Amino acid sequence: MAEELVMPRLSDTMERGTVARWLKREGDEVHAGDVVAEIETDKATMEYQSDLDGVLLKILVGAGEVAELGAPIAIVGAAGEDVAGPPPPATASSALPAALKASPVARRIAEEKGLDLRQLAGRGTGPDGRIVRADVDRLLGRPVLPVPPPQAPPPVMAPADAEVVEPSRMQQVIARRMTEAKATVPHFYLTAEIDMGRAMEFRGELNEALAAEGVKVSVNDLIVRACGLALREHPQFHRSYIDGKLHYHPSANIGVAVALEDGLIVPVVRGVEAKTLRQVAAETRDLAQRARDGQLKQPELEGATFSVSNLGMLGVTHFAAIINPPEPGILAVGATVERAVPRDGEVVIRPIMAVTLSVDHRASSGADGARFLQSVARYLEAPILLVA
Amino acid sequence: MTYREALRRALDEELERDDNVFLMGEEIGRFEGSYKVTAGLWKKWGGKRVRETPISEEGFVGAGIGAAMLGLRPVVEIMTVNFILVAMDMVVNHAAKISQMFGGKINVPMVIRTPGGAGAQLTAQHSQSLEVMFAHTPGLKVVAPSSPADAYGLLKTAIRDDDPVLFMENLILYNQTGPIPDDDGDEGLVPIGRANVVRPGDDLTMVAHSYTVRRCLTVADRLSQLGVQAEVIDLRSLRPLDVDTVVDSVRRTGRCLVAEEGWSTFGVGAEVAARVHRACFDDLDAPVERVGGAEVPMPYAKPLEMAAMPLEDKIEAAARGLLRDCGVL
Structure with a gap:
């Protein structure tokens, strides 16, 4: 059989x-x-x-x-x-699963045209995703009502001489997920400047001590670890808004954005609050390397409860990142640059790093985000706490 | 010509055409009618053809039935439809049933003319649209024209019809103007039981009767600015109901909205929706939408009355909701 x-x-x-x-x-x-x-x-x-x-x-x-x-x-x-x-x-073109909702006329046209309505599954524009005539017409290339309202922006036109290439699977996913995120997640942004002087000294000392083991801790590792500890401290921030419910996360799983040649992937370091800096550093390095080699496994890309994206090494001083739903936020890290700052009535030169936290306003308020950000700054400005 | 003048001309011409036609109602003679529809007719035709009645709807509707049974063609005016309730037994138990209960040997060729509608702060008891009560009843015909030409043509047809006809007018419509045929012969007759496409369109079918047709036309104009062409169908008759004209339209548009000034529950929209769902099931892109008056006794306060009525904005919102459900607009 x-x-x-x-x-x-x-x-x-x-x-x-x-x-x-x-x-x-x-x-x-x-x-x-x-x-x-x-x-x-x-x-x-x-x-x-x-x-x-x-x-x-x-x-x-x-x-x-x-x-x-x-x-x-x-x-x-x-x-x-x-x-x-x-x-x-x-x-089969006409046998539709009962769960696939389609208006009667959409079903009739599909049947007449030998169209499999399942290709429209999840893309219906009627109530609760019902497939309606406009969806079928669009698929058939037939005119769809209405002509765009007068105030609609003009359609995006590519320059005629541009080379048109099919996006890779990953690029399609990024396009879809980021559009969804910006369209459905109400973002707000909090920027803070963190004095990285002590963190850099601490990192230097740490790396000197670990040199024999071949372990190297990066600034980003310190930031990831600081975020892990701060997330544990702020359950009111460390929660996701999913389908009208708040989901509190028991453990800090932090996605670390890794740029690829033509795309981006975000492997997840799990349980950061319970891991040593050494572990965080080693794991992140391994994940990033395997990401670049295309060797990551699906579970290593899932379950993040927060993300960190760092463009400091490319000279960016400040940017705002798009949240990867359903995560409650993402921290965008800029370059650490020497800046003249007033300190106790004197102008001193300090290494300053600007970070911008994007927050899902459905999950937390501005004050929740601010308190989280304060904690992150506190860990980085007193880095001994990262190992305390 | 106004809707009121069109009615008056139809009455005048039918009084002229057939000696058996006569008018009956409260203060329709010397006073020329509460809404002046019969102005000048008492003077012209005298008290035998234009008869004043006491304030006794049950009595003079019953008298009309008797006269009709004996071969006359009474046109009974009820000052507003709200007052017909005291004559319901005459209308529903007698006028509607006599022909069938006498094996078709006796007919009741009577017209009851009466205006309904709200919008003039006449409050709960004097602002109703009760035509569905009669459209519900076998043995009656119910018409509700929205234009002077249809008022003229349907009233003449109703007077010549051998069955009892409830002729539903609307207070706001009396001053509406529009052309009617110059000819006073049969050219302007409008058949009972035939709807009229008053505005063509391929994207949405809007169904209404009486003054609500005008509201739908306004909404259709607004929608056309968005690129949506709504077809507006004036039912004109509620019983018999011309469902074919509606079905032909919905087969093309796949979307249907029914608006009425009366309450939606058990209303015209309910009836049309049921028939459209059956006849056009495979043509529909969304369930038939209904708009009606708020399900309350009409409030007196102006803002509340406006809020309770199915005015243009409410109909437009329903149309837009329906279109949104179809993934357009």
């Missing part, structure tokens, strides 16, 4: 997956546990192991094609078995 391999759920936020490539061809024997394909999720590319034994009779979703979670992507059965029988759901 032929059975189906289905698109697996490989991450929390995954809604659909792309078959990156098939490692088996039709007619190949497969055994449970064999890697048969690679699946691209919204965050990473993962291996897909068959849970069936038999012969790969038919590939339903080819390389580069997209399938919804749970949709069949291939059929496995006995050699020579007829798979032509009743068409598998993936290729």
Whole structure:
């Protein structure tokens, strides 16, 4: 009896997956546990192991094609078995899962045009995501009501001579997630200047002492550790607003943004409040290296409760970052620069670092964010506390 | 010509055309009617054809039924629809049922003319739109024209019809002006039971009757500035109801809104929505939307009365909500 391999759920936020490539061809024997394909999720590319034994009779979703979670992507059965029988759901155009909401006229037009409404799953613009006629018309390239209202901005036009390239999977994800974040998360921003003099001395001493072990602690590691401790101190800040509920986080899992050649990835250092600086440094280094090598595993990209993004090494003195939902905030770290600052009636030169905290205003108020930021500054200005 | 003058001309012409036609009602003679619809007719036709009645709706509606059963064609004026409630037994239990209960051997060719509607601070008992009570009743015909031409044409048709017809006017409509045919023959007759597309459009069907048609036309103009072309259908008759014209439209637009001045519950919108959902299920992009008066006895205070009425802004908001539900606008 032929059975189906289905698109697996490989991450929390995954809604659909792309078959990156098939490692088996039709007619190949497969055994449970064999890697048969690679699946691209919204965050990473993962291996897909068959849970069936038999012969790969038919590939339903080819390389580069997209399938919804749970949709069949291939059929496995006995050699020579007829798979032509009743068409598998993936290729049926009219059988819609009951959960897929579509207006009657949208269903009718889809049926008339042989359109699979599942391609619009999750993208309906009616109430509760109901697929309506406008969605179907758009897909068919038919004119959709109304002509944009007069006050609408003119459509974005690319210069005619620009080279047009399909964004990578990661770029698509960044585009979608960041648009969602800016559209749905009410951001506010708090900027503070932190005197990094003692932190730099502390780091120098630390690295000297650890030199023999080959461990090197960066300024960013100090910041991550400071954030971990400060998050523990401020539960009113360390919480996420998800579906109308506040979720308090028991442990500080901090995403550290790593720039890639053409994109960005944010691996997560877990339980920072309970880790030593040495551990934070080693883990971050390892994650960043593997991020650049494309070797990160999906779980290493999930579950952050806060993020740190540092552009100081590129000479940026100050910027504001976009929150990665459902995290409550993100700290944007600028370069540490020597600045003339008044101190006890005298002007002194101090290494000053500007940081900007972006906060989800649904989860915390300005004062919550400010108190958190004060704690971060306190740890960095009295860095002995980072190991106390 | 105003709506009021169109009614007067129809009455005058039918009095002229058929000796069996006569008018009856409270102070419609010397005083020329509370809303002056019958102005000049008593002088012209005399007290036999334009009869004054006591303040006794049950009595003179009953008298009208008797006259109609015996072959006359009475046009009974009830000062406002609110006063018809004391004559409900005559209308619902007698006028509506006699023809069928006598095996079709006797008809009741009677017209009851009466204005309804709110907006003049006449408060709870004098601001109602009760036409659905009659549209609910088999044996009656109910019409509710929104323009002078339809008022003229439908009143003449109603007078010539062999069944009892409730002819619903609206206080605000009396001063509305519009063209009516010059010819005083049968050219201007408007059939009962046929709706009229008063504004064509392909994006949204708006259904209304009586004065609410005018409100819908205003809303349709506003929507057109957003690029949405609403089709406005004037039902003109509530019973029989021309559902085909509405269905033809909704098949094209996929979206339907019904507005009425009366309460929505068990109202015209409920009836139209039920029929459209059945006939156009596979054409609909969203459920049929209804707009009606607030479900309260009409308040006296002007701001409250305005808030309770289904005015243009309320209809527009409902239309926009419906369009939003369809992912447009």
